[in-house]
Amino acid sequence: MNLIKRDPPSYHEEFLQQYQHFQNTIEVFQLSPEQPNKTLDELIIFLAQVAQCYPKELAIYPQQLIDILEKHNTVLHSDTRMQICRGLILLRNKNLLTPTDLLELFFKLLRSEDKNLRQFLETHIITDIKNLNSKHKNAKVNTTLQNFMFTMLKDSNSKAAKMSVDIMIELYKKNVWNDSKTVNVIATGCFSKITKVMVACLKFFLGKDVGEKDSDDSDSENEIDPKEVMMANKFNKKTRKREKHLDKVKKLAAKSKKKKSQAPIFNFSALHLIHDPQGMAEKLFQQLETTTKRFEVKLMTLDVISRLIGLHNLFLFNYYPFIQRFMQPHQREVTRILQFAAQASHELVPPDILEPMLKTLANNFITERNSSDVMAIGLNAVREICARCPLAINEDLLRDLVQYKGYRDRSVMMAARSLIHLFRTTRPELLHKKDRGRPTEAAEELTSMNYGQIDAKDYIPGAEVLLKEKHEEVEINSDSDSNEDEWVDIEHSSDEAGNNTSDDDNDGSDVSESIDPEGETPQQVNDDISIQEKTFKHKLSKTEKKERKADAAKEISLGRILTDEDFKRIDMANIKKQLPERGVKRKLEESQAERSELVKLGDIENIFKKRKHDKAARIASVKEGQKDRQKFGYKDGRLNIHCSKTNRERRKKKNFQMIKHKVKSKVKRSFKDKQIALRNHLIHLKKMK
Structure with a gap:
């Protein structure tokens, strides 16, 4: 094979002999294809290896192998079938076979009962x-x-x-x-x-x-650090093997660096690419109602349906009563079922459909006859449903659930407070006045939406901040240009001068004339008028502020192209709007995580509890573990504790200064003393036997 690859023309006759031998072997093989044939296996690989050297002579060779597989697939010996497949793959790698012919054949061979062959073919098809x-x-x-x-x-x-x-x-x-x-x-x-x-x-x-890696990516923990290898190569003995290993590590490091520097590939979820999500959800739900498969398969189907409903805002009203039956604290995998209920909620679902599900959730979970963990999970589930469909809950039920904000258990209390925090930013009018918190700029801009209503804006909310920054820069520049120590003369008008002179001329003689019939002075009347004007201006200020902000934001959005830094400023300004004007107890996080399309199971199972491992709890657990433990130290092996002890046992309690001379003499024994001690020991062992 090696000689033919080096010089094909010189070994043409030898090749023809082998090819004729192959044809004869095939004729014999056709008589009993179920028998193993090692000669045929070797010839198949040999001809596949040298096929590129003699393309004319081996023009029909690939089709011969394909015909054998198609005709005798079920009866072929496993080794022969594997060798034929390997030969075809070699021919495909040399571009002597079209991909469609070979792959279609391999797809048909997937019906084979040979597991090793199926795995081998799967790997080749993917590659x-x-x-x-x-x-x-x-x-x-x-x-x-x-x-x-x-x-x-x-x-x-x-x-x-x-x-x-x-x-x-x-x-x-x-x-x-x-x-x-x-x-x-x-x-x-x-x-x-x-x-x-x-x-x-x-x-x-x-x-x-999210943490799972792609099948192509190598595990970063198993990667070799090139710096460590180079440092080791400096001090270790330099051999050819070490140099080759170092070169290999450098190439791998360069390859991984190049791979990391490439732009990441972002793919939409597969659920976004479905042509008919409504039809698929309906068919899956119909299949679910009539299926008799295991509970785990039903959970998977429920999960896929809920994701379809949530991502595509579908209408499948029968889904909610179906899942409502499983909302029991003792139900297996109940937290996942609550997760599916939250995933299937969106703003277009009518509130009448979701309201019975929330009432069932409150009656079965959020009651004091249940444990605190069950109550907290129920409140978390209500929060996740209302976050996606705020109209689902009515005012009475919400105020009942909010009452748990002062519950004795911390987990329930924190879950209720998270529900309050949600409705402060979505529908604060449902909360009691004391639960709405301090007024913020974001709360003033918030408008309550009815079912099906959309707040579509033709500008970027919060873009007016860029206009304010621009004006501030202009004012700072103008202030720096002007002279601060310059005096400005203010001249009074002639009317003001006349008024001043008239006030000086009136010596209080016309006071009685200036009092109106109701007994109020003109000054009091003017004060009342100014108060009324202020209240009227305050009423108009909210609407005027909104209009002015909208105009400013529209001017910025339509008048210029916003950069990434501009969007960061807008986001920061929108976050600051959520802060009260004064008395902020805790700092708001600058970067708020956006709500994901899917509900995380941890958001429902999130239970706040007091730390168990504080100092008092650790000391108590240590003392509890020491109760049945034996006392540390020398263990007295006497059966009767009242009997006398040996000199050796007494010596253990004596001061070291008292027995120091004995230990010293024991270490420096003479050869004769050692002989005597060994003889006595051997005599003792003999007696014991």
Whole structure:
């Protein structure tokens, strides 16, 4: 094989002999294909290795191997079948086979009962499709393979269908097939009669954890630090092996640095790419009502339906009474069910639909007959539902739940206060006046929305801050240019001068004439008028302020292109609006996390408790652990504690100065003393036997 690759023309005759030998072996093999044949296995690999050297002679060789697999697939020996597949992969790597012919054959072989073969073919299919789309998307090949996979997904063979789903999911994760067509093909697998296929598709739409790494990425913890290797190479013995290892580490470090410097790839969730989310949610719910599968599969289906409803603002009113039946504290996985209820809530759901669910939640969870943890979880669930649909709760129920703000248990108290904090920023009019907190600028700008109402603005809220900063800069510049020590003359008008002279001329003789019939002086009347004007101006100030701010924000939004720094200033100004004017007890965080599309389970299970590991608790636990423990120190082995002790036992309690000479003499024994001690010891051992 090596000689042929170096010089194909010189070994042409030897190659023809081997090729003829292969043809003869094939004829014998056809008589009993189920028997293993090592000679055939070696010839298949040999011809595949040298196929690029003799393309004319081996023109029909790939088709011969394909015909053998298609004809004798079920009866072939596992080793022979594996060797033929390896030979075809070698031919594909040398571009002697088209990708569609080989991949379609391999998809058919996924029906095989050989598990090792299926895993081997799955790895090759994923790698081959990834390599096809490495430089640019090969749309023609992708469309052909996706259509073929769609037919494989409906295959009656469960193993082939499951393997095809796994391949599509893996290609989506590797950003090879991340288009809407792949997602919608996988979506059809959610309605498969094969449970494994259905579960795999549901897990795909549930996504992965944020901390989970992609399959292509290497684990950062297992990466070798090049600095450590270079430092070790300085002091260790320099060998050829160490130099090769150092070069390899440097290349890996450069590769990882280049990979980190690349722009990150952001993908939408697969649920966003579904063509008909309403139809899919309805079909899944219909399947859920009639299914007899395990409880874990039902939970997955509920989760996918809730995510579809929440992301696409769907209407599926039967979902809420269905999930309401499982809202019991003793229900298995009840926190996840509450999570699904919150995920399925959005502003377009009518309040009449969600209100019974909230009442059930309050009656079953938020009562004093339950434990404090159950009550806190119930309040957290109410908060998450109301955060997505503020109109779902009525005033009476909210005020009842808010009363738990002074509950004796800290977890319940904090959950109730978080509910108050939510409604301060969404619908403060439902809260009692004392629970609304100090008035803030954001609360004044807040407008209560009715069902279906949208507050659409043609400007960026808070952009007026940029206009204020601009005016402040202009004022500072003008102040710096002007002279501060300059005097300004103020001249009185002629009317004011006349008034002054008339006041001086009147010596109080016309006081009686200046009093009106009701007994009020003109000064009092003027004061009353000024007070009325101030109150009228104060009433108009709120609407005027809103209008002025809106005009200023519109002027900024339409008049210039905002930069990232401008948006940061706007966000900071909007956060400052939430602070009361005076008496701020705790500092507000500058960066507030935006509410995610999905509900986190930790937000519902979040329970505030007093720290168990304070100093008093630690001392109490230490003392409790010392109760049944034996006393530390020398253990007296006597059966009767009242009997006398030996000299050796007494010596342990004596002062070291008293026995120092004995220890010293024991260390410096002569050779004769050692002989005597050894003889006595051996005699003692003999007697003991």
